[in-house]
Amino acid sequence: xxxxxxxxxxxxxxxxxxxxxxxxxxxxxxxxxxxxxxxxxxxxxxxxxxxxxxxxxxxxxxxxxxxxxxxxxxxxxxxxxxxxxxxxxxxxxxxxxxxxxxxxxxxxxxxxxxxxxxxxxxxxxxxxxxxxxxxxxxxxxxxxxxxxxxxxxxxxxxxxxxxxxxxxxxxxxxxxxxxxxxxxxxxxxxxxxxxxxxxxxxxxxxxxxxxxxxxxxxxxxxxxxxxxxxxxxxxxxxxxxxxxxxxxxxxxxxxxxxxxxxxxxxxxxxxxxxxxxx
Numbered sequence: 001x002x003x004x005x006x007x008x009x010x011x012x013x014x015x016x017x018x019x020x021x022x023x024x025x026x027x028x029x030x031x032x033x034x035x036x037x038x039x040x041x042x043x044x045x046x047x048x049x050x051x052x053x054x055x056x057x058x059x060x061x062x063x064x065x066x067x068x069x070x071x072x073x074x075x076x077x078x079x080x081x082x083x084x085x086x087x088x089x090x091x092x093x094x095x096x097x098x099x100x101x102x103x104x105x106x107x108x109x110x111x112x113x114x115x116x117x118x119x120x121x122x123x124x125x126x127x128x129x130x131x132x133x134x135x136x137x138x139x140x141x142x143x144x145x146x147x148x149x150x151x152x153x154x155x156x157x158x159x160x161x162x163x164x165x166x167x168x169x170x171x172x173x174x175x176x177x178x179x180x181x182x183x184x185x186x187x188x189x190x191x192x193x194x195x196x197x198x199x200x201x202x203x204x205x206x207x208x209x210x211x212x213x214x215x216x217x218x219x220x221x222x223x224x225x226x227x228x229x230x231x232x233x234x235x236x237x238x239x240x241x242x243x244x245x246x247x248x249x250x251x252x253x254x255x256x257x258x259x260x261x262x263x264x265x266x267x268x269x270x271x272x273x274x275x276x277x278x
Contacts, residue, residue: 169209
């Protein structure tokens with residue numbers, strides 16, 4: 001909301017928590033969106049990177065927090081004057097394969113829980129074909145920012161010199177700086193020729209090992225303690241550990257073609273900003 005406000009855009013947040021300029025999901029389902037709504041951004045979804053066990057109940061909550069909320073928004077948006085709907089998805093849509101370079105034109109079948117989640121999420125976001133609402137889906141990679149997500153989880157171990165690659169570190173790690181992801185949403189709102197799928201990843205393809213080396217060296221810390229695959233499987237369970245042990249080689253082909261300009265296109269500049277280094 002802060003980025004939208006700085007752009008001079010008046011906005012309402014749909015949230016479970018009450019507050020100024022907020023409305024609940026209950027309000028959306030029963031009363032719809034504000035009549036003067038001109039655009040809708042959907043980034044709702046329960047966090048899957050915490051340490052909670054992936055029980056069947058938890059996975060169902062994860063699905064509901066994305067699919068059900070998205071369906072509610074689609075139902076509500078067609079009854080407003082909105083002309084653009086931007087929603088998020090994930091690069092888990094693409095099956096991990098070190099030999100394939102995925103672009104927005106690539107199609108993949110469902111292969112595990114997260115890929116099925118992305119397919120259901122994107123299907124739920126489909127606006128009826130008779131609508132004039134412009135639709136964009138951003139498939140985000142790992143979001144890097146100083147205030148949360150992956151960086152918040154790894155900062156302390158790396159600061160203490162206990163960082164290292166995950167397994168052999170050769171898995172690809174599609175990533176994007178939080179500033180560029182926010183700007184991609186704003187870009188999608190502003191540019192009327194933007195529609196369809198966008199890969200929300202930086203143009204630089206890196207592996208987990210390359211990220212680890214850059215992050216640690218920017219922090220002036222060693223990073224030589226790898227996390228073995230069996231240990232990660234035990235700590236997180238095999239299904240969840242796959243998020244860190246496998247990766248996709250994803251390129252933002254359409255994003256670059258449309259003229260989007262990255263502020264942090266490489267991992268060196270991204271890590272420097274996150275860690276406050278010049």
